[in-house]
Amino acid sequence: MDTRLEKIVQVLQEKTGATFEEFRDEVHVFVDAEKIVDVLTFLRYEHDFALLSAMTAVDYWPKEDPRFHVIYQLTSLTQNLSLQLRVPVNGSQPKVPTATGVFDVANWREREIMDMFGIEFEGHPDPRRILMPQDWDGHPLRKDYPLGYEEPQFTFNFEEIDLRKPYVKE
Amino acid sequence: MSEYQLQEIPVGPYKHLVSERAISGETMILNMGPQHPSTHGVLRLVLELDGEVIVNCIPEIGYLHTGVEKNMEAKTYLKAEVMTDRLDYMNNMGNNLAYVMAVEKLVGLDVPERAQSLRVILTELQRIASHLVWLGTTALDLAAMSVFLYCFREREIILDIFELVSGQRMMVTYFRPGGVWRDVPVEFESAVRNFIKIFPKRIDEYEALLTKNPLWLDRTVGIGKLDAATALQHGVTGPTLRASGVNWDLRKARPYAGYDQYDFNVPIETKGDTYARYLVRVQELRESLKIVEQALNKLPIGPVRSENRKFVPPPRSELGTSMEALIHHFKLWTEGFPAPKASIYSAVESPRGELGVYLEGDGGPKPYRVHWRTPSFDNLSVLPKIVKGHLVADLVAILASIDIVLGDIDR
Amino acid sequence: MGVEQKLGNMGVVTTTLETAVNWARTNAMWPMLFGLACCAIEMMSAQAANYDMSRFGMELMRPSPRQSDLMIVAGRVSRKMAPVLRRLYDQMPEPKWVIAMGDCASCGGVFNNYAIVQGVDEVVPVDVYVAGCPPRPEALIHGVMTLFEKVKGEKFKDLVKA
Secondary structure, X not given: OXXXXXXXXXXXXXXXXXXXXXXXXXXXXXXXXXXXXXXXXXXXXXXXXOEEEEEEEEXXXXXXXXXXXXXXXXXXXXXXXXXXXXXXXXXXXOEEEOOOOOOOOHHHHHHHHHHHHOOEEEOOOOOOOOOOOOOOOOOOOOOOOOOOOOOOOOOOOHHHHHHHOOOOOO | OOOOOOOOOOOHHHOOOOOHXXXXXXXXEEEEOOOOOOOOOOOEEEEEEEXXXXXXXXXXXXXXXXXXXXXXXXXXXXXXXXXXXXXXXXXHXXXXXXXXXXXXXXXXXXXXXXXXXXXXXXXXXXXXXHHHHHXXXXXXXXXXXXXXXXXXXXXXXXXXXXXXXXOOOOOOXXXXXXXXXXXXXXXXXXXXXXXXXXXXXXXXXXXXXXXXXXXXXXXXOOOOOOOHHHHHHOOOXXXXXXXXXXXXXXXXXXXXXXXXXXXXXXXXXXOOOHHHHHHHHHHHHHHHHHHHHHHHHOOOOOOOXXXXXXXXXXXXXXXXXXXXXXXXXXXXXXXXXXXXXXXXXXXXXXXXXXXEXXXXXXXXXXXXXXXXXXXXXXXXXXXXXXXXXXXXXXXXHHHHHOOOOHHHHHO | OOHHHHHOOOOOOOOOXXXXXXXXXXXXXXXEOXXXXXXXXXXXHHHOOOOOHHHHOOOOOEOOHHHOOEEEEEOOOXXXXXXXXXXXXXXXXXXXXXXXXXXXXXXXXXXXXXXXXXXXXXXXXXXXXXXXXXXXXXXXXXXXXXXXXXXXXXXXXXXXXO
């Protein structure tokens, strides 16, 4: 681990009791949901992590507690450092405070996670679906959501599928 | 009357995003897209207009949502790569590179020198092709038709090179984990040299048509100013960020695929307007060509694929003679290779900005989660801020100048 | 020197009205400027310098559905886009034709999942399917020529709606 990053992680550990893991020179810091805005503000203004490169979530269904991890990938342009924050969220009432106050880009990224995983971001200024239609049921990227596979048509089953395929009538 | 009368856009869903005057009916809500010639795809913009001046702009995306991330979870690491070409369809080689680099980082795979150089040559050619489409369509939007025809003429040369190496013009899937699909044919070098020879003059041609053209300057200078702080707040990267004066290019900052061996500049402009974004991209055309030339000059001889048979399929010629090769071939194409139960984030510089891949394995042969951090998504999110107070006609110029690809946004 | 001299004074040509109208329709067919995804770039290539589809009377891409005869569905159609696509089709004046360009528009292509309509023929009636991912500009031009063949054989009585 980079020595500069080591110091930052140490401070985070002391301040919030966060834990961390390392894999292929990438540092993942686990932060509690209620402290995430403070940690982001601290990193953004004290350590110049000016870019929220990516923000996403992972679903570990059927595990319930925590079911999701919300992931914040931060980049510091001036120090050329990267840091990943992971927020474990439970499955029954997934809620994370919004980061839109710290990074403007979080607005759309959180809407995407809301749409795709059904994680609620408390205090979000514009909580609408972003990718799917507004009246869509379910959250597609959850592991218990089916992929929606349709049987491909080949020579041997062409007619059988042709009969039930919903072709449009003019 | 028919059922398709002119309908008003209901203000209801956008109540919290528009001004008070829209609710009282003083300003007009206008729908632009998803089928509109200058939204570069199926983007829909809901505009609040005071006369012809934009008060608010609300982008509605998702009309090209393809479910790539979910679909990749259902395929093995090798098979999932075909999905990546179709994400950002102007940057197919770059998407391949981002994905194979993520896979290589996750499983810990080496890449031979020659493959790295080929990757650099082809991604830089792809960057040129992408910028050419951008330049052509932007000029078309701002009523300069001939630039469009010229740009597509040169793009065809690059697509011919891609067809030469991979057999496909656009959806190449040429880079594979551990190297490239197969070595380039002998005609490759002369084809690229031919392009290097003719292209600089062609850039001069575009510049002669646009750079000092008063009509072009009127439409672009001072339009859609974006300052560095706002850009970073919105996660803007790539040429759009560099036009605002921030020197951030992943090829320089975190060199991958051997970019540190090549001598090139990162063009920076400070004005942050539409014209600055145009200048940065045109200079990038020249810089990319420089990289292509250097990489071609020192293209090493050697294998183009890793020898690690646990991850890389053996060459076809070995299948008839070696039992082991046959087993590896069979295992790799039916079951796939397992990846560790861990996650990585790897990013490359695409023509639009930072193209990142978050890849998580679960010990099995299929990715547990793939997330694409796509540059256009974040770049577009800054649009509502920079179009305020401009005319509708300028919106077209600004939207074109941030170079969005809808496949990249909606995934 | 041309057909005039070979035939002499050609004042009257007799043909059926159907043939004349279909001939006129094929040689001035205006496609709608409507790109969805990757195939739209190849559609642009087909319009641009090297392939030049205007050789077949198709140089005018109309952005408005009200002025176009042909809809080229160039790219994948998502569930969110499908109602929009149908609405655009309904806005086009009769007679109208549809080309499903590429695998995604024809059958869903590689995207067999929740988000993509598995074949645009579930939304609008398709006349010609063009295979390829994406089809080369030549393939698109071939698709257009195939459509011309179809249009040339059309009968008025089939076009009249009951």
